[in-house]
Amino acid sequence: MDLQTENTDILQTIVAHKQQEVDEWMRFMPPRQLMAKVEERMAKEEQPPASMRKALLQSGTGIIAEFKRKSPSKGWIKREGRAGVIPMAYQQAGATALSILTDNHFFGGYDEFISEARASGVTLPILYKNFIISEYQLLQARFCGASAVLLIAADLLKDDCRTLIHMAHQLGMEVLLEMHGEEELDYADLEPDMYGINNRNLGTFITDVNNSFRMAERLPKDGCKVSESGIGDPDTVMRLRQAGFNGFLMGEHFMKADNPGDELARFIGQLKQHAQP
Numbered sequence: 145m146d147l148q149t150e151n152t153d154i155l156q157t158i159v160a161h162k163q164q165e166v167d168e169w170m171r172f173m174p175p176r177q178l179m180a181k182v183e184e185r186m187a188k189e190e191q192p193p194a195s196m197r198k199a200l201l202q203s204g205t206g207i208i209a210e211f212k213r214k215s216p217s218k219g220w221i222k223r224e225g226r227a228g229v230i231p232m233a234y235q236q237a238g239a240t241a242l243s244i245l246t247d248n249h250f251f252g253g254y255d256e257f258i259s260e261a262r263a264s265g266v267t268l269p270i271l272y273k274n275f276i277i278s279e280y281q282l283l284q285a286r287f288c289g290a291s292a293v294l295l296i297a298a299d300l301l302k303d304d305c306r307t308l309i310h311m312a313h314q315l316g317m318e319v320l321l322e323m324h325g326e327e328e329l330d331y332a333d334l335e336p337d338m339y340g341i342n343n344r345n346l347g348t349f350i351t352d353v354n355n356s357f358r359m360a361e362r363l364p365k366d367g368c369k370v371s372e373s374g375i376g377d378p379d380t381v382m383r384l385r386q387a388g389f390n391g392f393l394m395g396e397h398f399m400k401a402d403n404p405g406d407e408l409a410r411f412i413g414q415l416k417q418h419a420q421p
């Protein structure tokens with residue numbers, strides 16, 4: 145299916161597909177059974193997943209490097225990219241946190257990518273990047289080893305979003321709440337751990353970094369703020385930081401490089417140079 149040529153809202157298409165997937169998974173493994181597996185995992189853990197919010201607030205660079213093999217707008221970016229290799233390379237290159245796309249149909253991801261990253265030695269906070277519409281998916285995120293989940297205001301009713309935030313917290317995970325336009329700002333009073341501004345309109349997939357600059361001052365002053373998508377140069381990161389952002393979610397720029405870890409190391413080197421002229 146070529147989403148670009150179809151005249152439909154891409155987010156709506158993705159969410160409709162997601163609902164079918166969730167129904168199937170729940171038949172395959174009923175929520176109670178998955179909950180039992182999560183509880184077993186939590187009982188064995190020595191410490192809860194690392195806090196992404198804290199890591200971002202303490203970091204001088206704040207790059208959240210994303211493992212994304214494919215996207216609806218670009219098609220395959222790195223089909224052969226391995227979750228047991230690239231996330232660990234991001235960690236070694238100095239990422240503050242990681243994001244891993246787990247949606248399969250549109251982004252070529254799997255939950256197992258997070259387990260594989262953990263098995264390869266990743267200790268940084270990991271964001272479970274998917275289209276979460278059900279509590280069941282929070283259990284999936286917790287089970288594979290995520291520290292935080294993405295919730296998208298544009299595809300959730302405010303009350304459902306509130307319930308999901310509450311349950312994520314009960315499971316010991318943080319929430320990055322993604323907003324795009326002014327009309328979604330009213331979700332900010334749900335007090336997520338991190339406020340995301342997506343520069344990409346998920347209806348059309350058009351990206352404009354100015355969206356973050358426009359929205360920054362409308363977010364809580366002392367909140368942890370993340371600018372997402374379409375970022376590709378250190379200068380933009382510096383300007384976003386001056387506008388009040390603490391985190392910078394970047395996927396494509398690194399994934400399209402021959403060696404994403406090396407590109408991140410180079411990028412962070414430049415960022416540090418910019419910071420100390």
Ligand SMILES: O=P(O)(O)OC[C@@H](O)[C@@H](O)c1c[nH]c2ccccc12
Pocket residue numbers: 210212273274322342372373374375393394395396397
């Ligand atoms: O690859 P980019 O343009 O650097 O963007 C990364 C990230 O922000 C993007 O993947 C993203 C932001 N919000 C999402 C919601 C769903 C899927 C993907 C996303």
